[in-house]
Amino acid sequence: MFRAAVSRLPGRALPALAAVFLWKKEKGRERRGTRPRSWRKEIHPYYNLSVTVLRAQNIHGVDVLSEADCYVQLQLPTASPLPNRTKVIYNSSDPEWNETFHYRIHGAVKNILELTLCDRDLMLDDKLASVVFDVGNLKPGKTTRRVFKLNPKDKEALEVEFYLEESEDPPTEIITNGVLVVHPCVSVEGRIKKGENLEKGNLVKLSVPGSYEKQTCVSFTQSQAQELGTPFVFHADRDMNPHIDVCLQKTLHVGQDDLAPELDKKTLHLGNCSVPISSLPSGQEIEMNLPLSKNHIINMKMKKESSQELDLRLGFELSYGEKEFLEKRKKVVAQSLTEALDLITVPNADEVPVVAVLGSGGGTRAMTSFYGSLLGLQDLQLLDIVTYLSGVSGSTWCISTLYEDPNWSHEDLQHSISKVRKSVTSSKALAFSAERIRYWSQELVALERDGHKVNFSDLWGLMLEYFLHQKDNPAKLSDQQECVCRGQNPYPIYAGVNVRLNISGGDFAEWCEFTPHEIGFRKYGAFIRTEDFGSEFFMGHLIHRRKEPKICYLQGVWGSAFAANLDEIWSRASGTGIRWLSSLTDVIRVIDDCRRLHFRDPFRLQTRLVMPGGIVSDLFNDVFKSRFTAGERYNFTRGLYLYKHYVGVREFVPWKGNHLDAFPNLLTPMEENLYLVDGGFSINSPFPLVLQPERDVDVILSFNYSWNAPFEVLHLTAKYCRERDIPFPNITVSEEDEKQPKECYLFMDADNPRTPIVVHFPLVNDTFCAYKAPGVLRETEEEKSNADFVLGVKDSPYRTKNFTYEPNDFDQLLELNRYNVLNNQKQILSALKAALDRRKSKVTKSWMKNKKKHEALSF
The missing domain is CATH 2.60.40.150 (C2 domain)
Structure with a gap:
């Protein structure tokens, strides 16, 4: 019936009808929490907004000896770069202003007005309360009066009147990716x-x-x-x-x-x-x-x-370089998978499962262990079935040194390992010689002269350069494009997170991915060329181009464990943060009394009240929660705005209490700088980067190199995925396994083929102490003594802060991780076989669906 109606439309009406249909389809996807793949152009009108600050009632100032001297500050950064403020009403608990402020706002962006009630002071004005109001709550052509209850107990309130009308200015075209x-x-x-x-x-x-x-x-x-x-x-x-x-x-x-x-x-x-x-x-x-x-x-x-x-890529699709790599890599994976699973025929490109190998953080212990795990995969001839290789902290040091060789995965890894062994077992004393310190000073001065922001993470990167190479290493991340140009190696993804200086990484951390082709935030769909990292961007345009920094400076960011604040250090030591700090933080409360609107508009943000913690709060937070050594970088998303429907995209969790995602005026695009640190401050393994739907990963080989919490990365990832509706298997581990983990665990959801299969390897010395190879017992005393060591003891040589190992300690740790992979070959092959069957089933269903559709259209 629909087809018949369309056939009677004039030819010029068809494109318009198709555009409407696609627009509605796109809107439907947004409402379901997904996102458009690329950017699009849209036309939106302007609106004129009038805000009249009427009065406040029963206001108690900070000074108990006198009444408050109140004024209201208004901030609407999507419409005005500077705040406005009313006049000060002195010595009044019921100030009345009746002042009106006018703004022109754009209909495409999320416009959030902040109304802050302040008490005038001689030295520093005191913020009494802030109301964060979504202008999207207003109906055009109608006057809306709101009484914001600041303190119901004392009947403190702020009364404001709004009027919104469509502007006479013509609508304008904008570019958006839905975020x-x-x-x-x-x-x-x-x-x-x-x-x-x-x-x-x-x-x-x-x-x-x-x-x-x-x-x-x-x-x-x-x-x-x-x-x-x-x-x-x-x-x-x-x-x-x-x-x-x-x-x-x-x-x-x-x-x-x-x-x-x-x-x-x-x-x-x-x-x-x-x-x-x-x-x-x-x-x-x-x-x-x-x-x-x-x-x-x-x-x-x-x-x-x-x-x-635009000089910034706006969209969620994979980069052109990564897409090109995948086309070539599928052929390599298909051939390797055929040999590994002893298949009769080579799978088609659509049937080839995508496998990601992840390495956790853990300093030199993680770097050495990751080498051992990869050596085990090479011995099993499984490296060529891996599409992505990703890591956090110490694992990134392993990956970045491997990719100095454009053909590393097809050569004996023992050659690379021997070079790393020499570095790890060498003394680091010369790193702090007068000559080396002079070199560091010259490098940092040159970096600053080139226009880069210089901070402690850059000095740490230069230290790592010496720890890993004992010499200057001129390599850059973009050089690694040569390592994937033929699909000859897995695609490397390095992980970092963008944090705030006074917020815990567990409360707010945005994952930033570093690849040979692009660096960016998949949360925002914003990417720049790797060669342009460190350059200055504004509103998506390159303002000042800077020379690409050496990879050692990125290593300093990826492994910046020292950027922890005192609260996080205490949390890791005691299992909980400094509890009394929570009583000093700002109190955020939802004060929305128009819930019916919330159900009509799922993209609307509820009105929130922020009660500042005060001067004492700021003082203690500056001491205990600040990251003095965070890697400050130019923000390449600066000058962009949040789309009016961004809350419908699943990477954002604005419903979650006081999460920053509910405050778009405070999110990264509105900030001048990025503060990039070790991904371990969020989840100590880069799961969020490979779980992006665009990468379509089927199997994840997870190598965890921390010994305190062998399953923590899985539990944190499961929580991360639940909050964002990302498919992830249920992680159920017995209490016995939590205390005494085995070498390998397989997690999968048989009922949901969209869920990746996770093969998890804790760092344990389980059967290795009895077997020198799978099924081969240790017999001599020397063989037994070589495996007789405990990983997680106080005086262990594998402590995270230890950068120098004895040769025997290095060999033991490397061989342990190699053995744990070899000893669980069946688990790995089982996961690969299940993923291949899923892919084939998916391709068959898709073929049958298209066949029925084609037959219906022919009929």
Whole structure:
């Protein structure tokens, strides 16, 4: 019936109808918690929002000796780069303002208004309470009055009135991937050509609020007064209606204090003016005389340009380089799988299961152990069935050294192991010699000169460079493209997490993947070329290109276990965080009283009340929760906005208490910097990176190299997956196995073929102490003594902080992990066989479905 109706439509109506159908299908996918694969263009209207702050009631200030001196600050960063604020009402517990503020908002983004009630103070204003309000709650053309209950017990409340109407400005086109929104970026390049009546000591300040560059200052001598010739550039969001503010100042010296000359300086304001960027013609250089005051004029040349093509990839599809690799790798895997499972025919490309091998963190212990596990897979001739190789912390050190050889998986791993053995068993004393420290200083100075942010993780990376190579290693991550160009090795994925300086990694951590082709956040669908990591981006555009850093600086990020804060260190030592700190943190409470709207609009965020912990809270959090050594990097998602329906994408958990995902104004795209640290601060194994649906992984070989909690990574991953509706097998482990784990465990969900099969290897010395090879008993005393060691004891040589092993200790750990793989060949092959059967069944069902569809259409 539908086909018959379509056949009667005129030809030009078909594309429009198809577009509507696809749009509805896309909307349906979003509502089910999935995401579009790539970016798309959409047209959305503008709205005019009026916010009238009416009054507050029964307000108790911080000072108990007097009544509060209240004002309200309004922040809507998606519409205005600067906050607004009401006037201060002094000595009143029931202040009344009746002040109205106007905003133009865009319908494509998630607009969140923050209303903060403050108490004026001589030294530092006190924040009494903040209301976080989703403007999407408002109905256009209708006045909405809300009374936000700040403290029901004391009947404290804030009364605000909203009015929303569609703007007369024409709708505009944006780019979105269903999570992020890209607004048009405008850039202004100019030059201060000359000035009249300018003197020595004059200072010209140019600023564009909300721009990437923020502000630039020009100070000049008498000889420069007439011909400055100073260039400037600003990048800003066109939808913010940006303007260039020009301010002229003069610095006066009012004293002669040689010990503190800064105290003698006084700044005198001489004049200013503002130029709306929208008034400048595009692509045409113009010259303007700007009167800053009655006596001061500056002549400027300016040119406005609009950026078009994005330098950041917006989408959730795999990179072109990874897709190209997979096409070649499938052929290698198919042949290897045929030999491993003794198949009669080689599987088709669609039938080949995707296998990922994961290595956990654990410093040198993890690096050495991972070499042993991979050696076991090579001995079983199973390395060629692996599609992805991924690691955290110490495991990334193993992977990154392996990929210095473009053909490593087809050569005897013993050659690579012998080089690593020499490094691990060598003294590290020379790492801190005068010559080496001088080299580090030169490298860090050069890194800073190139424009990179330099921090402690970079110094740690240089230390690791020496620990792993005993010499300078010029290799870069992008060099590893040569290692996968023919599909000859598994595809490497290195893991890091983006954290906040004062939030536990268990509460907030965004997984960042590093591959030879791209680096990015699959949570946001935002990726940059690996060669561009460390460069500066704004609104999806490359602002300043920097030289790609050496891989040792990335190793410093991937293995930055020292970035733990005091609360996390205490938690690992005692099993729980510093409990009394929780009583000092901000209290976040849902105060939404319009629940019916919530059911009508699943993308709406509930109104939240934030009660600040106060000065004492800030003090203790700065001490106990700050990460002084986190790897600060330029944020390549800066200047992008959250899409209005981002809460429907499963990577976000805005429903989870006080999780940052419920506060889009605080999420990564709104931040200036990234703080990238060891992935172990979230989950000590990179499961989230290989569980992405685009990678379609069937089997995960999980190697866990921590000895305190052999199944913790599985339990944390299961929790992570439950919160995001990601298929993952049920992890059920007996109490006996938790205390005394065996070598290998297989977890799978027979009823759900979408669930990956997990083969998990804890780090244990189980049967290795009795067998020198699978089925071959140790007989001599020497053979028995070589395996007679306990891993997790206090004086173990394999402690995470120990970077130097005795040769025998290295050999024992390597051989233990190799043996544990060899001894569980049946488990691995069983998982591969089950995955192959699943793939074949899936292909058969898909073929039958397409056949029936084709027959129905033919009929």
